[in-house]
Amino acid sequence: MGNDYISVGRPLPRIADAAPGEGRTARITWNNGSTQWVDLAPALANHRAFVRLRSDDALFASMRVSEYGDCLEWSDGAELSAVWIEELADASLDNAEFRDAMEKLHLTLDGMAARLGIARRLVADYRKDKPIPKHIALATKYLLTRSAA
DSSP states (O other): OTTOOOOOSSOOOOEEEEEEOSTTEEEEEETTSOEEEEEOHHHHTTOGGGHHHHHOHHHHHTOEEOTTSSEEEOTTSOEEEHHHHHHHHTTOOOHHHHHHHHHHHTOOHHHHHHHHTSOHHHHHHHHHTOOOOHHHHHHHHHHHHHHHO
């Protein structure tokens, strides 16, 4: 009985690798092999324990994955859980995912611009290499969710 496990729900996310990016972004590689760029700024702004990480580039660059892959750690002892990072990742969208979303929605540049309430030129830029703001990423994911229903 000492080796029995009880499991409820899906397994907790685990981080295989992480590397700092520009600003307060990080390239996160999950145990399942997928890789995402995640903006950690919202989490770092949310708690006073991260005050130094918000402005100290060298400290931010000291990030490492914890022994069990359940969080990111920094040299000052700060930790950010993989669960929180996964939630932040859900609010991001890269340019390839944006192009895929347009295909799935069967929208042209003009159609996507109208659905998002932005200029056609911005849609064209997001399809190429312009970083996609969080509100556009969330709106695009909402459109995808609505189309699947």
